[in-house]
Amino acid sequence: xxxxxxxxxxxxxxxxxxxxxxxxxxxxxxxxxxxxxxxxxxxxxxxxxxxxxxxxxxxxxxxxxxxxxxxxxxxxxxxxxxxxxxxxxxxxxxxxxxxxxxxxxxxxxxxxxxxxxxxxxxxxxxxxxxxxxxxxxxxxxxxxxxxxxxxxxxxxxxxxxxxxxxxxxxxxxxxxxxxxxxxxxxxxxxxxxxxxxxxxxxxxxxxxxxxxxxxxxxxxxxxxxxxxxxxxxxxxxxxxxxxxxxxxxxxxxxxxxxxxxxxxxxxxxxxxxxxxxxxxxxxxxxxxxxxxxxxxxxxxxxxxxxxxxxxxxxxxxxxxxxxxxxxxxxxxxxxxxxxxx
Amino acid sequence: xxxxxxxxxxxxxxxxxxxxxxxxxxxxxxxxxxxxxxxxxxxxxxxxxxxxxxxxxxxxxxxxxxxxxxxxxxxxxxxxxxxxxxxxxxxxxxxxxxxxxxxxxxxxxxxxxxxxxxxxxxxxxxxxxxxxxxxxxxxxxxxxxxxxxxxxxxxxxxxxxxxxxxxxxxxxxxxxxxxxxxxxxxxxxxxxxxxxxxxxxxxxxxxxxxxxxxxxxxxxxxxxxxxxxxxxxxxxxxxxxxxxxxxxxxxxxxxxxxxxxxxxxxxxxxxxxxxxxxxxxxxxxxxxxxxxxxxxxxxxxxxxxxxxxxxxxxxxxxxxxxxxxxxxxxxxxxxxxxxxxxxxxxxxxxxxxxxxxxxxxxxxxxxxxxxxxxxxxxxxxxxxxxxxxxxxxxxxxxxxxxxxxxxxxxxxxxxxxxxxxxxxxxxxxxxxxxxxxxxxxxxxxxxxxxxxxxxxxxxxxxxxxxxxxxxxxxxxxxxxxxxxxxxxxxxxxxxxxxxxxxxxxxxxx
Numbered sequence: 085x086x087x088x089x090x091x092x093x094x095x096x097x098x099x100x101x102x103x104x105x106x107x108x109x110x111x112x113x114x115x116x117x118x119x120x121x122x123x124x125x126x127x128x129x130x131x132x133x134x135x136x137x138x139x140x141x142x143x144x145x146x147x148x149x150x151x152x153x154x155x156x157x158x159x160x161x162x163x164x165x166x167x168x169x170x171x172x173x174x175x176x177x178x179x180x181x182x183x184x185x186x187x188x189x190x191x192x193x194x195x196x197x198x199x200x201x202x203x204x205x206x207x208x209x210x211x212x213x214x215x216x217x218x219x220x221x222x223x224x225x226x227x228x229x230x231x232x233x234x235x236x237x238x239x240x241x242x243x244x245x246x247x248x249x250x251x252x253x254x255x256x257x258x259x260x261x262x263x264x265x266x267x268x269x270x271x272x273x274x275x276x277x278x279x280x281x282x283x284x285x286x287x288x289x290x291x292x293x294x295x296x297x298x299x300x301x302x303x304x305x306x307x308x309x310x311x312x313x314x315x316x317x318x319x320x321x322x323x324x325x326x327x328x329x330x331x332x333x334x335x336x337x338x339x340x341x342x343x344x345x346x347x348x349x350x351x352x353x354x355x356x357x358x359x360x361x362x363x364x365x366x367x368x369x370x371x372x373x374x375x376x377x378x379x380x381x382x383x384x385x386x387x388x389x390x391x392x393x394x395x396x397x398x399x400x401x402x403x404x405x406x407x408x409x410x411x412x413x414x415x416x417x418x419x420x421x422x423x424x425x
Numbered sequence: 426x427x428x429x430x431x432x433x434x435x436x437x438x439x440x441x442x443x444x445x446x447x448x449x450x451x452x453x454x455x456x457x458x459x460x461x462x463x464x465x466x467x468x469x470x471x472x473x474x475x476x477x478x479x480x481x482x483x484x485x486x487x488x489x490x491x492x493x494x495x496x497x498x499x500x501x502x503x504x505x506x507x508x509x510x511x512x513x514x515x516x517x518x519x520x521x522x523x524x525x526x527x528x529x530x531x532x533x534x535x536x537x538x539x540x541x542x543x544x545x546x547x548x549x550x551x552x553x554x555x556x557x558x559x560x561x562x563x564x565x566x567x568x569x570x571x572x573x574x575x576x577x578x579x580x581x582x583x584x585x586x587x588x589x590x591x592x593x594x595x596x597x598x599x600x601x602x603x604x605x606x607x608x609x610x611x612x613x614x615x616x617x618x619x620x621x622x623x624x625x626x627x628x629x630x631x632x633x634x635x636x637x638x639x640x641x642x643x644x645x646x647x648x649x650x651x652x653x654x655x656x657x658x659x660x661x662x663x664x665x666x667x668x669x670x671x672x673x674x675x676x677x678x679x680x681x682x683x684x685x686x687x688x689x690x691x692x693x694x695x696x697x698x699x700x701x702x703x704x705x706x707x708x709x710x711x712x713x714x715x716x717x718x719x720x721x722x723x724x725x726x727x728x729x730x731x732x733x734x735x736x737x738x739x740x741x742x743x744x745x746x747x748x749x750x751x752x753x754x755x756x757x758x759x760x761x762x763x764x765x766x767x768x769x770x771x772x773x774x775x776x777x778x779x780x781x782x783x784x785x786x787x788x789x790x791x792x793x794x795x796x797x798x799x800x801x802x803x804x805x806x807x808x809x810x811x812x813x814x815x816x817x818x819x820x821x822x823x824x825x826x827x828x829x830x831x832x833x834x835x836x837x838x839x840x841x842x843x844x845x846x847x848x849x850x851x852x853x854x855x856x857x858x859x860x861x862x863x864x865x866x867x868x869x870x871x872x873x874x875x876x877x878x879x880x881x882x883x884x885x886x887x888x889x890x891x892x893x894x895x896x897x898x899x900x901x902x903x904x905x906x907x908x909x910x911x912x913x914x915x916x917x918x919x920x921x922x923x924x925x926x927x928x929x930x931x932x933x934x
Contacts, residue, residue, distance in 0.1 A: 283538045285530040292516045292527055299514035303528030303580075304499045414517065 101402050128377060129259035130245075134332055135373035136366075137266050138163050138344060141325025142351035143358070143365040144277045145318030151281070151360055152314035153294040153307075153415045154202055155209045158194075158216030159322050160348025166191035166326025167344060168224035171336040172231065174240040180331055183240070184266075187327025188320060194220065195319020199312050206419040217348070225338030235338035242334030266328025270366075273321065277362040290314050294413030297420040307420050322348070346397075353400050356410045368403075375399050428490070429454040429588050429619040430475065430506075435484035437470055444470040445481070446643040452588070452636075457610050457620045459634035459651070461627070463663055463860035464830035465818075467643035468623045472590045475621075476508040477501035488588070507581025508590040511597075513573050514580075515565045522548045522561035525579045551582055556612040571602035575609065582618075589613065591622040595629055596858050599719060600886070607633045625663075625860045627656045627670075639663055664862045672868055672893030675876070679896070680709030683849055683880040684730075689739030691725055693904075699725035700736070701904040707849070707880040712871065714895025714912065715884045717924055722904035723884045724766065727853050730882065731763045732756040743849065757786055762847035764838055766854045766884070768831070772838040775827040779817070782826050783808035783841055807844070815840035816866065832863035839867055843874065850874060853884040868894060888920065902926035 122128065142159040149156035166187035173186025198216050201207045225235040232238060243264035251261035281287040289310045292300040297307045326344065330336050337343040350372050358364025375396040382392045430452040437445040445467045452458045460468045473479045475486060477495030486493050488504050495501040498508070515524050522544040531547065533540040548561040557575045565573060574594065581589055595603045610620055610633055624630055630637050631651055638648040639662040646662045660668040684707040693699030700722045707713040715723055728734040730741065732753040741749045748756060765771035773782050784804045787793050793803055808822040815836045817829070826834060839855065852871065856864040871881055871894055885891040891898060892912040899909045900923035907923045922928070 283541075285532065285539050288519075288523060288527060288530060288539065291519065295516045295518060296514065299516050299524070300527065302498055302510075302514045304502065305528045411518070 101405060105399065105402050122381065123374075123378065124256060126256060126259040126262075128374075128381075129256060130263065131377040131380075132370060132374045133259065133263055133267050133270075134329075135347075135376050136369050137270055137332065138167075138325040138329040138347045139351045139354055139373055140270055140366050140369040141273065141328065142322040142348050143355040143369055144273055144362055145321035145325075146352055147277065147281070147355045147360050147362060147365060148290060148314040148321070149318035150355070150416050151294045151413055152290045152311045153297060153413060153418065153420065154199070154311055154315050155213065155417050156195075156198065156315065156318050157210055157213030157352065158198060158220075158348075159318070159351050160344060160346065161213075161217035161220035162191040162194055162319055162322035163326035163329070163344045163348045164217075164220040164224045164342050165194055166323040167330035167342070168228060168237075168336045168338070170327035170330050171237045171240055171334075172227070174331070174334075175232075175237065178241075180241050180243060184324075184327045184331055187330065188323035191323025191326060192316060192319045195316050195322075198319070199315040203308055203311050203315070203419075206421075209417050221342065224336065224342055228336060228338050237336040237338075240334050243328070243331050264328070264332050266324065266332060269324060269328065273324070274362050274366045277321075281362065286310075286313075291413075293420075294416055297415055297418075301420075301422050307422065311420075322351075325351075350396070350400060353404060356412075357403060359410055360413075371403075372396055372400065427454045428452070429488070430621070431485075431487040432471070432475065433485040433487065435471060435474060435486075436482045437467075437474060437479060438482045444643050445474070448484070448640065448643070448645045450638050450645070451648070452619055452621055454587075454619050455614050455617050456635040457614055457622070457633055459630035459637045460621060460623045460640065461625065461630045461637050461659065461663060462640035463625055463862055464832045466640040466663075468640050469592055470643075471640070472508065472592060472621065472623060475501065476506060476590060502584050502586070505585055505587040506590065507584060507586025507588070509574065509577040509581060509592065509594065511592045513577055515573060515576060517566040518564060520562050520564050521559055521568075521576050521579070524565055524576055525551075525561070525583045527580075529584060548579060548583065551579055555582065555609070555616065557609060569602070570597050571599070571605060574598070574602075574606070578609070578613075587617070588619045588621065591620065593623055593625075593858075595624065595626065603629070627659050627663075627861070630659065631656060641665055660861060663860075668861060668865055670861075672872075672890070674872060674894065674896075677710045677876055679711050680878055682706050682708050683744055684882070685742040686730070687740045687742070689726075689729055689736040689741065691729060691734065691736050693722075693725060699904050700729065702739070703901075703904075703906055704739075705899055705906065705909065707882055709848070709878045709880050710875055711896045712875050712881040712883055712894050714891040714898035715882065715901055716888060716891045716898055716920065717886070717901035719886050721901050723853070723901055725904075726901070727766075727851060727882075727884060730851055731761065754789070757845070760845070760848040762842035762845045762850045764835075764842050764850070764852040764855050766857065768834050768838055773826040773834060776825055778825050779812065779822045779829075779837060780805045780808045782837065783811055783822075785841070786845070811837060811840035811844060815870075830860075832859040835859045836863055836866065839870055843870065847874075847879060849880045849882070851882045854886065855883070856885075856887070856890060864890075888917075892920075900924055 142163055146156055146159050169190035170183045170187025174180055174183030177183065194216055198212055201212045202209050228235050228237050243266060245262050245264050248261040252258045281290065289300060289305050293307050293310045300310070301307050330343065354368045354372060355365040357368040379392050379395045428451055432448060432450040435445050435448045448467070448471055460472070462468045470479065474481045477498045477500050488506065493504055495504065516527065525548045526544045531540040531543040532538065545561045552559045552561065557579060559572055559575050559579060565576060578589065594606060598606060613620060634651045636648060637651055637654065637659065639646040639659065641663060656670060660670060686706065687704050688702050689700060690702055691700045703726060705713065717723060729736050732751055735750050740747055743759060743761065748759070769775060774785070780801065784793055793800055805822055811817065812820050812822060817833050817837045817840065829837070835855065842850065855867050859867065874881055883891060883894060895912045897909055898912040899906045900920065902924060903926055907926055908928065
């Protein structure tokens, strides 16, 4: 009985939270004169997908790292350094794709550093991850100032949207097929990551490495190697996110919390909310990215802009409180040394 | 008959410790071989050497007639040796089939994908062949400990093991599961598999094994066919002196009533009553035993007595005062000591040293803490005196609890609790997973308390123990006391019926 009562209470609480959120959104719509038609539109969907790139790629990377047992809280840092390096790469070479590779490479180097510190030297993963963020947060704007005289780089060339003939002219969802290369890459990555995690031997090992590394070790698989590959993969994926985002804008802006603006941290929430499932993480990403898009449009209304800007973050808190039953890998954050008896 | 495994003069030296000293072991193919010895006798070390986890300092390993040296478990697995550790190496959220095939997954599409259907098929076939009765699609976390253990056996078989090493396989099992495991041994040996199992339980070695090798202090004491020996002879080989297997309980004058429990009930997590309407009393100079199959409300009842939870109804009176809702701290201060059932989770803080563990529960006592400041010198002295008095080994107060063997951890807990000078001791499974030397010692301590006029409430799933020690004994089933009996008069059959919830004399309770 007590259990059922508790569950009911929980249901009510979730319901109350979600209704409060909807009500708040309703009030926002009312005061800004925004209509539902503005939200269900190609423009809105396109903007949401563009904003999804950094969050979703970082979330995919975070899934691999954390599922293997290494919590990568430094995704924000990977995004920042990839964003800066990609723009610097374009300025240096004049090629957007070369810049893209430079961004991914920079993020990957950070991931290698993070992996060595966490796996080889068994540093605390959260502290090391925060260090990665802080280093990138300082290094990006600093290099920009040294090289270009300002924390903001000059404007460069950027990725252009490629429309798939036919599909792109569909109403509303046509926006899915009129996007920049990083968004198309995202579609492939989401399905690819889901496939790797659920249907390949490597995916099993990643899972086992984060749940019970000793079981994997006694089964004859090198846990350290699985974790290295996973963490470096997280750097590659976050790098694609950071570079793809910066190159869709064509500039790195380094003032304040940089152009990344906490999206690496929202990515962590996105994959937790998606329960470590790449597809779930992508869907929750679109929720947050959609809210960010909305927030930009809402800023035109009567409410103070700084208040409206908090909407996505408040949503994060509400959603986390309402869902609240993500199952984290049992050995996440724990070091593993083979031969420990 | 052919020899499956032969170990010749195995010596293993760790820094400062000689774990194995010239050990010989010969195991015939298709037999069950028990490796018997007290905790710390070197059994597990020896098997870890055979399994490639440790390299021997000296000696020869011969498997199927070939001399081998295993640098890693992988090499041992390839030679057909599988080991099932005491702590299972399973990934809880994964299914049985996923666990069994981990690291050796059947592939399809040129290796790009795991062939999940093939894994399930292969595991189901293996399970069928050896009578293991495991559902390959069940997530491991939903399975009982017994089935998890069978999953581990499947893992070894899947990798082609012909020799299965099991480390203390029965330590975590219920009596029924032990029966099942022993019949699985028969299935396996019928099909030519060889089993080596590590144990410190005489009865099991006698019941399950064809041959028994006894280790003591890292040395082979002897090998003997199970049919040619007796419990007493084996006990003497293990301990190195004569051991009293029968508990002798001298008559003691029973004193006043110390504990009165009246009609207590408590709901369990799942809504069914865990303890329903239980009443009993315990007197000074008496051991009151509670027998029954584990999981019939013993734990919940004990939590009510120790103050870890409070009853929904009913009352508990201790020494003339109602303590139904008294806190744990208050009960400690009133002289109720507690030896918990799970020494790792409740009895000790494993990474802490013995000085700190000795302080647990005493942290507010003025002799250890002055105005909130802990007197570590006094704590150390306290730990040292427990170590000396209760023969805890190694005798080092700054050793961490986790570095001690189970028997020594338990002796330390018993020592700490008795050092409180209690008037009531609540002991749950005080000798679970403890070797026979330490078991005998703990029994002596409980009997000494009884003679000193302390009341003891003893919960144990070992029938011999609870019958031998108790003056009066209740049998618990489904949250209720089925009956309270005289342990000296009740027969084994009557007890069996009571534990199943039936009155031997009339009807179901």
